[in-house]
Amino acid sequence: MFKRHFPSLFMSVFAAFLAVALLAQFGAGRTALAAGAPMPEDDPAKIVKTAMESWSIGWNTGNLDLIVAAVGNGSYWDASLPPEGIKGKALRDYAGVLFKAFPDSKFSYNHVKYTKKAVYWEWTWKATHTGAFAGKEPTNNSIELSGIDVIRARKDGTVSIKSYWNENSLLKGIGAAE
Numbered sequence: 001m002f003k004r005h006f007p008s009l010f011m012s013v014f015a016a017f018l019a020v021a022l023l024a025q026f027g028a029g030r031t032a033l034a035a036g037a038p039m040p041e042d043d044p045a046k047i048v049k050t051a052m053e054s055w056s057i058g059w060n061t062g063n064l065d066l067i068v069a070a071v072g073n074g075s076y077w078d079a080s081l082p083p084e085g086i087k088g089k090a091l092r093d094y095a096g097v098l099f100k101a102f103p104d105s106k107f108s109y110n111h112v113k114y115t116k117k118a119v120y121w122e123w124t125w126k127a128t129h130t131g132a133f134a135g136k137e138p139t140n141n142s143i144e145l146s147g148i149d150v151i152r153a154r155k156d157g158t159v160s161i162k163s164y165w166n167e168n169s170l171l172k173g174i175g176a177a178e
Contacts, residue, residue: 047153074159101133129174136176143173
C-alpha cells in the first residue's frame with residue numbers, strides 16, 4: 001500500500017519544498033511561482049521556468065527589463081493587442097503605460113499547471129487607478145482582475161505568453177466603460 005501512494009507523497013513533498021525555496025529566494029511579497037506540479041525537465045520547460053520568473057518578478061516590481069526579457073525574441077499577446085502580439089520596445093511601452101496608471105500593481109499567481117509543452121497559471125491583479133489610462137483621468141478606484149497566462153517555449157528559446165483576461169472589466173473598474 002505504501003508503494004502505491006509513494007509517488008503522490010513524493011510529489012506533494014517536492015511541491016512544498018519548491019514553494020518554500022521560491023519564497024526564500026524571492027521573498028514572500030514577490031513570490032515568483034505558486035506551488036504546483038513539478039516541472040518536466042526538458043529544455044522548453046527550463047526556458048519557460050526562467051520566463052515565468054522574469055515575468056512575475058517584473059510585473060510585481062515594475063521592472064520593465066525583466067518583463068521584456070521574459071519573452072526575449074518571442075511575443076506577448078492579450079485581447080487588447082494585435083493578433084501577432086508584441087515584444088521589445090512595444091512590450092516595454094505597453095507595460096510602462098500600465099505602471100504609470102497603476103503604480104501599485106501586484107499580481108498573485110495561483111494554480112500553476114505544468115505540461116511538456118506549456119505552463120498555465122491563473123493570476124489575480126490588484127491595483128489602484130492613480131494615473132491617466134484609456135482616456136480616463138485617475139479615479140483612485142481599486143481594481144481586482146483575474147486571468148490566465150499560457151506560456152510556451154520552443155527549444156530555440158522563443159517564448160510566447162498569451163494572457164486571457166477581460167479588458168472590459170478593467171475599463172469598467174476605472175469608469176472608462178459602461
